Amino acid sequence: MTRLQWLGLAAVSCLFAVGTSAQAAGDKANGRKLIYTCAGCHGVPGYTNAYPQYPVPKLAGQNEQYIISALHEYKSGDRTHPTMMAQAQSLSEQNIEDIAAYLSSLKPAQ
Amino acid sequence: MKRALALLSFGTALAFLASTPLLAEGNPATGKTKAAACFACHGADGNAIDPQYPRLAGQYNEYIQQALHEYKDGRRNNPIMKGMVATLSDQDIEDIAAYFSSLPSKLDTLKGHTQGD
Numbered sequence: 001m002t003r004l005q006w007l008g009l010a011a012v013s014c015l016f017a018v019g020t021s022a023q024a025a026g027d028k029a030n031g032r033k034l035i036y037t038c039a040g041c042h043g044v045p046g047y048t049n050a051y052p053q054y055p056v057p058k059l060a061g062q063n064e065q066y067i068i069s070a071l072h073e074y075k076s077g078d079r080t081h082p083t084m085m086a087q088a089q090s091l092s093e094q095n096i097e098d099i100a101a102y103l104s105s106l107k108p109a110q
Numbered sequence: 111m112k113r114a115l116a117l118l119s120f121g122t123a124l125a126f127l128a129s130t131p132l133l134a135e136g137n138p139a140t141g142k143t144k145a146a147a148c149f150a151c152h153g154a155d156g157n158a159i160d161p162q163y164p165r166l167a168g169q170y171n172e173y174i175q176q177a178l179h180e181y182k183d184g185r186r187n188n189p190i191m192k193g194m195v196a197t198l199s200d201q202d203i204e205d206i207a208a209y210f211s212s213l214p215s216k217l218d219t220l221k222g223h224t225q226g227d
Contacts, residue, residue: 033225043220055170060218065162078187079180104161108218 026064026094031102034095037087064104071096135171136201141209144202147194148210156213168215174207 041047041056048055059067073079074088091099148166152158156167166174178198181191198206221227 032223035220036224036226039220039224043224045219045221047219049176052176054172054176057169057173058215058217058219060220060223061165061216063158063161063163063165065160066158066164069162070164073186073188080185103220106218106223108216109222 026097026099026101028098028102028105030095031098031100034091034099035102038099041083059103060106061108062103064100067100067103068096071099136204136206136208138205138208138212141205141207144198145206145209148206151190152210156210157216165215165217166210167213168217169211171207171211174210175203178203178207 035042038059041049042059046055070079071088071091074081074084075091077085079085088096151160151163152166156169157165177186178195180186181188182195182198184192195203
């Protein structure tokens with residue numbers, strides 16, 4: 001292989017790497033819009049799930065990949081919670097990434 | 111008077127019952143010892159650095175208990191967590207949840223974080 005071909009290959013690889021990483025990042029602004037529904041339960045401090053009773057988790061500031069995994073698990077049925085399964089079903093892959101990007105960027109309100 | 115006293119004591123008993131939390135409180139100090147195996151992924155301070163694992167510091171006590179029970183009985187199907195919780199007793203779960211929920215938190219509810227807030 002000539003040096004020029006090597007250079008070309010390297011350049012294409014770089015483009016590919018940049019392209020994929022940009023695709024993986026969620027859109028925080030859209031995430032902020034999408035979590036309007038979530039706030040009905042997750043935005044009320046101390047709000048409890050019914051049967052059984054326990055508080056719904058705090059999500060602001062949670063880690064990004066974990067939120068993505070959790071929503072995938074509700075979607076696939078690896079986590080069984082009727083409300084969350086229904087909510088996750090309505091989300092696209094992009095929606096899930098946007099939500100995770102926004103939630104993980106939040107800091108606790110002072 | 112007798113009836114009033116009876117009513118009053120009944121009321122006091124009810125108030126006491128209502129004030130006891132649904133799930134008993136664990137012991138955070140014991141929980142810290144029992145949680146040693148959790149630290150590799152979730153951090154000793156409960157703030158996982160690797161974003162694939164959840165932050166547990168300051169999460170609601172009863173929510174952590176609920177999640178651990180769900181991993182144990184299969185309502186949450188996660189191979190790593192299933193192995194971790196298999197040997198935990200109900201008391202262990204209460205203690206571990208008491209420990210992580212007592213730590214300084216980077217978590218919050220969504221209050222004030224939605225469009226229009």
